[in-house]
Amino acid sequence: MNDASKATDLLEIYKLHAELAEQAAASREGLNKLYTGMVSTIIAASVLIQRVAPGAEVMWMLPVLGMVVSLCWLISLHSMTGRLSAKHSVLLELEEKLPFSFFEREEQQFNKGGFVRRKWSGAVMPVLFLAMCAVWLAALSGMQVSHGDSDSRLENAASGLDRGGCAGSHIGVSQSNYDN
Numbered sequence: 001m002n003d004a005s006k007a008t009d010l011l012e013i014y015k016l017h018a019e020l021a022e023q024a025a026a027s028r029e030g031l032n033k034l035y036t037g038m039v040s041t042i043i044a045a046s047v048l049i050q051r052v053a054p055g056a057e058v059m060w061m062l063p064v065l066g067m068v069v070s071l072c073w074l075i076s077l078h079s080m081t082g083r084l085s086a087k088h089s090v091l092l093e094l095e096e097k098l099p100f101s102f103f104e105r106e107e108q109q110f111n112k113g114g115f116v117r118r119k120w121s122g123a124v125m126p127v128l129f130l131a132m133c134a135v136w137l138a139a140l141s142g143m144q145v146s147h148g149d150s151d152s153r154l155e156n157a158a159s160g161l162d163r164g165g166c167a168g169s170h171i172g173v174s175q176s177n178y179d180n
Contacts, residue, residue, distance in 0.1 A: 070130035
């Protein structure tokens with residue numbers, strides 16, 4: 001195999017690998033769209049449940065589900081970012097054998113501009129949604145505790161009536177009024 005043939009083969013391999021890297025980047029965008037859709041569905045479900053059945057017991061499940069989706073999103077992004085980094089490293093190795101290093105030059109320009117690395121910028125949305133779901137769950141837990149206190153007072157009042165007590169005596173109602 002002569003040098004011209006090797007250079008042509010190397011360039012074809014480089015083109016193929018660059019195309020695969022672009023496809024991987026596109027699949028990362030698809031992944032983000034999938035998880036964004038899941039998050040939107042969780043938010044829409046919470047609004048619907050709150051309108052149809054305010055205070056429904058199922059409400060606490062939505063922030064937990066949101067947290068699970070956020071964690072899965074972060075894990076998927078981490079995996080995808082690792083794959084993209086590996087592809088980029090291989091491209092840089094291939095570029096060393098070519099007359100011009102496209103990606104290396106792009107990397108230099110990118111670093112000179114002080115832009116945010118994609119690796120970290122992609123994690124902003126899942127982390128924000130994870131935090132939002134944690135606050136949401138804490139708020140629901142706080143509401144449950146406060147409702148739990150009033151529920152226990154109602155139960156105590158009801159049990160007092162069952163035992164023949166005067167649970168409503170503070171408003172002028174006594175058990176004897178019901179005996180007639």
